Structure formats: C-alpha cells, structure tokens
Amino acid sequence: xxxxxxxxxxxxxxxxxxxxxxxxxxxxxxxxxxxxxxxxxxxxxxxxxxxxxxxxxxxxxxxxxxxxxxxxxxxxxxxxxxxxxxxxxxxxxxxxxxxxxxxxxxxxxxxxxxxxxxxxxxxxxxxxxxxxxxxxxxxxxxxxxxxxxxxxxxxxxxxxxxxxxxxxxxxxxxxxxxxxxxxxxxxxxxxxxxxxxxxxxxxxxxxxxxxxxxxxxxxxxxxxxxxxxxxxxxxxxxxxxxxxxxxxxxxxxxxxxxxxxxxxxxxxxxxxxxxxxxxxxxxxxxxxxxxxxxxxxxxxxxxxxxxxxxxxxxxxxxxxx
Amino acid sequence: xxxxxxxxxxxxxxxxxxxxxxxxxxxxxxxxxxxxxxxxxxxxxxxxxxxxxxxxxxxxxxxxxxxxxxxxxxxxxxxxxxxxxxxxxxxxxxxxxxxxxxxxxxxxxxxxxxxxxxxxxxxxxxxxxxxxxxxxxxxxxxxxxxxxxxxxxxxxxxxxxxxxxxxxxxxxxxxxxxxxxxxxxxxxxxxxxxxxxxxxxxxxxxxxxxxxxxxxxxxxxxxxxxxxxxxxxxxxxxxxxxxxxxxxxxxxxxxxxxxxxxxxxxxxxxxxxxxxxxxxxxxxxxxxxxxxxxxxxxxxxxxxxxxxxxxxxxxxxxxxxxxxxxxxxxxxxxxxxxxxxxxxxxxxxxxxxxxxxxxxxxxxxxxxxxx
Numbered sequence: 001x002x003x004x005x006x007x008x009x010x011x012x013x014x015x016x017x018x019x020x021x022x023x024x025x026x027x028x029x030x031x032x033x034x035x036x037x038x039x040x041x042x043x044x045x046x047x048x049x050x051x052x053x054x055x056x057x058x059x060x061x062x063x064x065x066x067x068x069x070x071x072x073x074x075x076x077x078x079x080x081x082x083x084x085x086x087x088x089x090x091x092x093x094x095x096x097x098x099x100x101x102x103x104x105x106x107x108x109x110x111x112x113x114x115x116x117x118x119x120x121x122x123x124x125x126x127x128x129x130x131x132x133x134x135x136x137x138x139x140x141x142x143x144x145x146x147x148x149x150x151x152x153x154x155x156x157x158x159x160x161x162x163x164x165x166x167x168x169x170x171x172x173x174x175x176x177x178x179x180x181x182x183x184x185x186x187x188x189x190x191x192x193x194x195x196x197x198x199x200x201x202x203x204x205x206x207x208x209x210x211x212x213x214x215x216x217x218x219x220x221x222x223x224x225x226x227x228x229x230x231x232x233x234x235x236x237x238x239x240x241x242x243x244x245x246x247x248x249x250x251x252x253x254x255x256x257x258x259x260x261x262x263x264x265x266x267x268x269x270x271x272x273x274x275x276x277x278x279x280x281x282x283x284x285x286x287x288x289x290x291x292x293x294x295x296x297x298x299x300x301x302x303x304x305x306x307x308x309x310x311x312x313x314x315x316x317x318x319x320x321x
Numbered sequence: 322x323x324x325x326x327x328x329x330x331x332x333x334x335x336x337x338x339x340x341x342x343x344x345x346x347x348x349x350x351x352x353x354x355x356x357x358x359x360x361x362x363x364x365x366x367x368x369x370x371x372x373x374x375x376x377x378x379x380x381x382x383x384x385x386x387x388x389x390x391x392x393x394x395x396x397x398x399x400x401x402x403x404x405x406x407x408x409x410x411x412x413x414x415x416x417x418x419x420x421x422x423x424x425x426x427x428x429x430x431x432x433x434x435x436x437x438x439x440x441x442x443x444x445x446x447x448x449x450x451x452x453x454x455x456x457x458x459x460x461x462x463x464x465x466x467x468x469x470x471x472x473x474x475x476x477x478x479x480x481x482x483x484x485x486x487x488x489x490x491x492x493x494x495x496x497x498x499x500x501x502x503x504x505x506x507x508x509x510x511x512x513x514x515x516x517x518x519x520x521x522x523x524x525x526x527x528x529x530x531x532x533x534x535x536x537x538x539x540x541x542x543x544x545x546x547x548x549x550x551x552x553x554x555x556x557x558x559x560x561x562x563x564x565x566x567x568x569x570x571x572x573x574x575x576x577x578x579x580x581x582x583x584x585x586x587x588x589x590x591x592x593x594x595x596x597x598x599x600x601x602x603x604x605x606x607x608x609x610x611x612x613x614x615x616x617x618x619x620x621x622x623x624x625x626x627x628x629x630x631x632x633x634x635x636x637x638x639x640x641x642x643x644x645x646x647x648x649x650x651x652x653x654x655x656x657x658x659x660x661x662x663x664x665x666x667x668x669x670x671x672x673x674x675x676x677x678x679x680x681x682x683x684x685x686x687x688x689x690x691x692x
Contacts, residue, residue, distance in 0.1 A: 038462065082672040091401055091462050093672035095610060096664045103660030104349075110655045111353035117655070236466060243463065284482065290474035293467040297449070300459035309460070 007144045009264050014148075014156060015222060016267070017260025019044065019214040019231075021159045023238030024245070024252045025166055026210035032170065032247060033203030034183035034312040035083050038094035040211055041235025042101035043072040047215025049105040052226035053112065055125030064125055064220050069212030075101065076208030084200045087316030098235075106228050117228040119219070127153050127221040155217045162210070166249040179203055183310035186317040196317045214238075237263075240296035247310060259292045325682055331622070335615055335670055337677050339629075342665035346658055355654050359645055363652065367639025368632045374639070376506055376521025381605075382631025383523065383588045386530040388609025389616060389623040390537050391443075391582035395461075396618050397541060398574035399554035404450060404465025405582040406606030407472030408443040412583025414476060415442035416590040417484060417597040420497040431501040432525070435587050443583015444576040446472060451575035455568040461575070469606070480599060493598040503592045526588035533581065534620040540577075541620075550574050582606060604660075608634070611663050614670040633659050 023040045030037040050071035055064025075097050082093035106117040113119055132150045133140050140147035170176035178199055182189045186196045218234075219226040241259050245251035265272065265288055272283040325334075347357035368378045388405045395402035402408075415438030425431040450464035480492040503524040510517040541547035552560040553570045561567055590601050608630055615629070616622030637659035643652045669677065 038466070078668070082668065086673050086675045088672035088675060089401075090672075091403075092610075092614070092667060095403060095607070096668035096672055099607065099660055099664035099667065103657040103662075103664060106657040107349065107353065107655050107661060110657075111653065117657075233470060236470065239463070240467065284478050286474040286478040286481075290471045293470045297453070297459075297464060297467050297471075300457070300464060301453055302457050302459075 004144060007148055009261075009268060011148050011151070012264035012267065013257060013261040014152060015260075016263040017256045018152075018156045018159045019218050019222070019234055020238050020241055020256040020260055020263075021163070021253065022155075022210045022214035022217065023235055024241045024256050025159075025162055025249065026207040026214065027239055027242045028166065028247060028249060028252060029179070029203045029210070030207040031242065031313055032183045032310055033179050033200050034186060034310055034315065034317070035079075035200055035204055036090045036094065036314040037079065037204075037207060038091060038236075038239060039075065039079055039097035039101075040207075040214075040238055041231055041233065042094075042098035043075045043208060043211035044215040044218065044231045044235050045098075045105055045229070046071040046075055046101040047212040048219035048230055049101075049109060049119070049215075049226045051212075051216035052119040052122065052219035053109070055122050055220055056113075056120045056225070059125045061125050061127050061220060064122075065127075065213070065216050068216035068219075069209050072208040072212035072215065073205065076204045076211075080201050080204045083316060084197055084204070087318065090314050090316075102229065105226070109226065109228070119226040121224045122220060123224075125220070126224055127155065127217070129153055129221075153217070153221045155213060155221055158213065159217075160253075163249050163253045170249065175202075180310075183312055186312050190317070190319065196319075200317075211235075237292050240292050243296050243309075244292075244299050246308070262288050262291050325678065325685055329681060329685065330678075331617055331619075333681065334674065334677050335617060335622075335626075337681075338669035338674075339615070339666060341669055341677075342662050345665055346662045349661060350654060350658065353653070355652060356645075359652065360640060360643075360654050360658075362646075363643035364633070364636030364640060367643060368636040372518035373520045374635060376518050376523045377635040377638070378628070378631040379506065379527055380521055380523040380588070380593065380631070381634040382627045383527045383530045383592075384585050384605040384627075385608050385612045385630045385634075386534060386624060386627035387585040387588065388582050388605050389612030389627050390530075390534060390609075390620065391578045391580075391585075392609045392613040393616070393618040393620070393623055394537065394541070394550070394581065395574050395578035396613055397547075397554045398550045398570060399557070400454065400461050400571065400574055400578075402447065402450075402465050402575060402578045402582075403462055403610060404447060404468050404579070404606070405585075405609045406602050406604070407465070407469035408446045408579040408582040409585045409589075409602040409606050410469075410472040410476050411446040412439035412443040412586035413590045413597050413601045414479065415439035415583065416586045417494050420501050420591055421484075421494060425501060428501050428503060431498075432503060432587070432591070435591050436529070436584060439583045439586045440580035441583070443586075444580035446583070447575045447579025448572075451572050451579075454575070455571035476597075477599060480597065484597065491598075494596045496596045497591065501591065502595060503587075522593040524588065524592040526584075526592050529584075530588070531624065533584070534624050537581075538620040546573060582609065585609075608663060610671070611667045615666055630663070633662060 023044055027037055027040050047068035051064040051068030054067030055061055079093050079097055082088040083090035109117040130140055130151045131154055138146055140151040178194055182196055182199045190196050237259050241255035244255040266285050270285050274281045350357040350360050368374045391405050392402055416435040419435035419438045423434055450461055450468055453459040453464050454461040484494045486495045506523045507517045507519040549565045549570050553565055585605055590597050612623055612626045612630055616626035637656040640654050641656050
C-alpha cells in the first residue's frame with residue numbers, strides 16, 4: 001500500500017465519520033438531558049430524503065438542508081411528545097420513529113419521483129464538494145495532502161467544530177450545566193425553578209438539527225441522491241459511538257473517527273489480507289462491519305472502563321407525587 | 322381519575338390505536354393520489370379472498386406469533402428485547418445445521434431437531450445480552466440491538482464462506498432434503514377431509530405456535546417461574562425482597578424470549594424457503610414488537626394481533642400486484658405502506674398509550690357521573 005492509498009483512506013475516513021459525528025453529538029444532547037433516543041437512524045433517514053427531495057425540486061442546496069432539518073424536527077417533536085409530554089416509553093418511541101421513517105421515505109419517494117424510492121440525481125442542488133480548495137483555486141488531485149485537510153464540504157468542518165462547541169456549551173455555560181443536571185437529577189433542576197420539560201424539548205430539538213445535518217450530508221454531500229435505507233444502520237453506529245465515548249463530546253470525536261475508519265476500510269477492501277505484512281490471517285469484511293458493535297458490547301460489558309449512562313436517562317419526569 | 326373498565330383497557334384502547342394508525346395510512350395513501358378504499362379492499366381480497374391468500378396470511382402470522390411471544394415474555398420481566406431479529410437469524414442457522422448435517426429418518430424427527438437447535442441458538446444469542454444486563458447492568462435494548470447487527474454479519478460470513486455450496490454465487494445454503502419438508506396445511510386439512518390450497522407455505526408450525534401461545538399463558542400465570550417473572554417486571558425491589566433472584570429471572574426471561582424468537586426460523590426456513598438465505602427473518606423480529614404491544618402482552622391477544630399483522634403483511638405483498646377494479650390500472654402503492662402502519666401501531670400502543678387512555682378515562686368518568 002502506497003502513500004496515496006493511505007491518504008485516500010484517511011480522506012474517506014473523514015467523509016464517513018462526518019454523518020456519524022453529527023448523529024453521535026445529536027444523541028449526546030438528547031441522552032445527556034435524560035431522553036434516550038434510538039430514533040437517530042430514522043431522523044437521519046427522513047432528513048436525507050427530505051433534503052435530497054427538496055434540493056432536487058428547487059435546485060437549491062440551502063432549501064435541501066433546511067428541509068432535511070425540518071423533517072428531523074418533526075420526528076423529534078413526535079419523540080418529545082411521546083417521551084416528555086405523554087411520559088411514554090422512550091425506547092419504543094424511538095423504534096417506531098425508525099420504522100416510520102423507513103416506510104414513509106420509500107412510499108413518498110416512489111410516489112413523487114417514480115424511481116422505486118430513489119430521488120433524482122442532484123446537479124446544482126448538491127452541496128459544494130471542495131469549496132475551500134475552489135476558493136483558493138487549488139487542484140485537489142495535484143495536492144493530496146492539502147486535499148486531505150481542505151478538500152471537504154462545509155458540513156465536514158461544521159461537524160468537527162461542533163465538537164469543541166458542544167464541549168463549551170455543556171461544561172462552560174449555564175444551559176449546559178442545566179442540561180446535564182436534567183439528565184442526572186431532574187427533580188433538583190425542577191426545585192431550582194427551571195422547567196424540566198422546556199430543557200428536554202430544547203435538547204431534543206438540538207438533536208433533531210444535528211440529525212438533519214447528518215442526513216443531508218449523506219444524501220446531498222456524500223451521494224448525489226437519496227436511496228432507500230441509505231443510512232444503513234449509521235444511526236445505530238452513532239449510538240454505539242456515543243456509548244463508546246461514554247457520553248462525552250471529545251471522546252465522541254475519536255470514536256466516530258475510529259468507526260468511520262472501519263467504514264472507509266470496508267468500502268475499499270472486501271476482506272483485509274494480512275499476509276502482505278507477514279500475518280497469515282484474512283479478516284473478512286463482515287467482521288469489519290460488525291466491529292463497531294462488538295467493540296461497543298465489550299465497552300458496555302465494562303471490561304475496558306465502564307460506560308455509565310446519565311442517571312435519569314429513559315425515565316419520564318413526573319412533577320408532582 | 323377513575324380507572325378504565327378492564328374491557329375498555331384491553332379491547333378498546335388497542336382498537337382505537339389501530340384505527341388511528343389506519344386513518345393516518347389512509348390519509349397517506351390519499352395524499353399520494355391513490356384511493357385508500359381500493360387499497361384496503363385489494364388487501365382484503367389478496368389476503369383473505371382466496372385459500373392461497375389465507376394460507377400466506379397464516380404463514381406470516383405464525384412467524385409473528387412466535388416473535389411476538391418472544392418479545393412479550395421479556396416484556397413481562399420489564400425487559401425490552403429488540404433482538405428478536407438477531408435471535409431468529411441465529412435460529413435459522415440452527416435449522417440449517419439440523420436440516421443439512423443430520424440424516425433424520427422422518428420429517429417429524431427433523432422437525433424436533435430443528436426446533437431444538439433453533440431454540441438453542443436463539444437462546445444462546447440472547448444469553449450474552451442477558452448476562453450483561455443481569456450482571457453488569459448494560460442496557461438490554463442497546464446490547465440486543467448491537468447483537469442484531471452482529472448476527473447479520475455472522476450469518477453473512479457463514480453463508481458466503483462456510484455454508485454456501487461450491488460453485489454457486491447466491492449467499493444461501495443448499496436446499497434441504499425434500500423428506501424434511503414440513504406437512505403443509507393442505508396435507509393436514511386433507512387428512513381430515515377438508516380440501517385446502519397447496520400453494521402457500523403455511524405448515525404444521527402454525528399449530529406448534531398456537532400450542533406455544535397456550536404454554537406461555539400457563540407459564541406466565543400458572544407457574545412459579547411465571548409469577549417470578551411478572552413480579553420482577555412489576556416491581557423489581559419488592560420481588561427481590563420476596564426472595565426472587567434478579568439475575569436468575571433476567572436470564573430465564575431472556576433465554577425463553579430468545580429461544581421462542583429463534584423458533585420462528587423453523588417456520589420461515591424449514592417450512593417456507595427450504596434453505597437458509599441471507600435475510601431469512603425479513604423484519605419478523607421487529608414486527609413481533611408491534612404484535613406484543615398490540616396484543617397487550619397476553620398470549621391470546623398476541624395470537625389475534627399476529628393474525629392481523631399476517632393479514633397486513635400478505636395484503637401489503639398483494640398491494641404491489643393489485644389493479645384498480647374500475648380503471649384496471651396498476652395501483653401505485655408501495656408495500657412499504659405497511660411499515661408505516663406498523664410504526665404507527667408501535668408508536669400509539671407502545672409509546673403514546675396515555676394519549677388514548679386519558680381522554681377515554683375522562684369520557685368514562687363523565688358517563689359514570691351521568692348514570
């Protein structure tokens with residue numbers, strides 16, 4: 001394997017990590033506020049569809065991004081209604097949202113565009129691929145190292161910047177303190193005169209915006225159209241990354257880069273033949289695909305540092321007893 | 322607030338949830354320019370209008386009955402096992418081993434063999450999440466979900482690299498010996514003189530599933546273990562105080578849950594496809610969640626709910642082929658409408674029950690006041 005190939009894999013790692021990172025941070029806000037969200041996948045999928053559909057119809061990437069975020073917000077509102085207002089089961093609500101998005105995107109896609117659930121290929125409505133390189137007039141292919149760092153769409157940098165921003169918001173602002181508190185001990189927050197319901201809705205809203213960005217990046221940045229089930233379990237991998245990172249923003253970045261790297265590897269190689277470096281083992285592609293989940297189970301098992309979720313996670317808050 | 326009468330809670334609430342889901346899907350179908358009435362009638366004729374349609378409906382219902390029972394046993398222990406999909410996938414591996422590597426003299430022996438192995442593999446696949454839940458407190462939802470993905474990767478690897486016959490491209494096992502084919506409903510009904518269509522794959526597993534539903538009822542309400550499972554699910558601290566071991570009950574409930582979900586593969590793989598293919602479960606593990614919720618976690622309710630979902634599944638398949646009775650044009654309704662319906666049933670019965678219950682409670686309180 002030569003240097004160019006390594007650079008290509010690293011570049012692909014950054015691309016594949018971006019939707020994971022958005023979705024992982026999305027889950028972080030919600031779960032840190034005490035609302036479990038296994039519906040990340042569904043929100044991403046809905047956003048990917050709405051974004052690609054709106055961009056295809058209007059020809060505007062901005063309209064696509066807004067539509068994607070809007071779709072995710074609608075699903076998040078349902079989740080909020082179920083898990084905050086009506087104090088239902090947050091996990092079941094998440095499962096329902098995933099199925100809802102999976103079915104609805106295909107039904108609407110087939111009805112609107114008649115391509116079996118796919119949206120038309122984007123041309124002008126696509127997110128700019130290399131805006132920074134274009135700005136400076138650099139040819140990415142001639143400068144692979146520059147391309148690795150600067151040759152990505154805006155959303156990639158937004159995702160990376162969202163990590164320090166999330167850290168600052170969670171640990172250095174009043175809102176962040178309250179958000180974390182409401183996930184650990186909502187009664188204390190309530191006693192302090194802060195609305196638990198409003199805080200949790202705010203968190204679920206932020207989750208939706210980030211899921212929306214994850215989705216539109218997949219259908220309008222990584223690809224040129226929406227395809228059925230295109231998120232392919234990435235919402236779940238993001239959830240795994242969140243556990244892997246123990247619900248903290250900076251470790252979330254490393255976890256998403258690791259899982260994105262696995263994704264990049266399995267796209268490039270079917271099976272990984274280690275004979276080339278003197279080890280007589282061929283790692284099957286299926287193993288690489290399952291590795292994020294296997295690693296997360298190991299972390300969950302507590303063999304390598306225990307992952308402890310926010311204490312009030314998954315429990316609806318009842319004000320008066 | 323007055324409590325709802327039992328019949329209203331058990332019958333009315335699920336029916337209202339179902340009605341809301343149907344209305345929503347009707348609006349969805351209308352919004353894509355199709356007629357919801359035509360859609361519903363073609364689903365009914367497709368699933369219930371012919372013996373073949375009925376046979377398929379019962380075949381799918383058998384799948385959902387088993388996965389639904391699996392989900393419900395864990396639910397009774399307050400454990401949400403969403404790993405039915407993975408457990409049934411591994412169950413399929415058990416069926417493949419039983420049907421490919423053993424020279425059974427008779428189909429009934431092959432059936433016993435595949436029942437044993439599929440339940441064993443399904444239970445084994447639930448064992449690690451169960452152990453992690455019981456001993457380490459890792460959330461069962463997260464671990465079973467992870468195990469669904471690991472199961473898919475594992476089966477994909479086994480099919481491509483181990484079980485696939487030489488010289489074929491398809492990631493599937495060889496066909497099982499014809500002698501191991503399970504008796505179909507046509508054979509069973511034929512034996513008592515009732516003619517039935519030979520086409521659908523509905524088979525003897527329907528009766529096994531019904532028997533299991535009864536056995537589950539006996540287990541949950543008439544045995545010590547069932548009592549322990551329900552007590553643990555209702556109030557863990559009280560159950561532990563009463564001497565019920567939390568680790569033991571968690572393990573039992575989830576092993577039973579995984580084992581029954583694994584049995585679904587006997588129906589789908591040995592009864593239906595006669596070989597193990599990549600996606601043999603086809604979402605039945607997830608539909609089991611909807612079935613358990615809709616059936617109010619009671620075996621009788623689950624049997625009814627699985628018939629409903631069997632009808633929806635088969636009706637949905639027929640939607641893709643149906644034509645408009647007036648214009649004769651092909652309907653343009655994708656079968657995924659059923660996934661939306663399933664999602665709404667899960668949402669309303671599982672996550673938003675209070676939304677339906679509370680107005681009903683008010684209504685009943687008013688009626689009581691008036692009387």
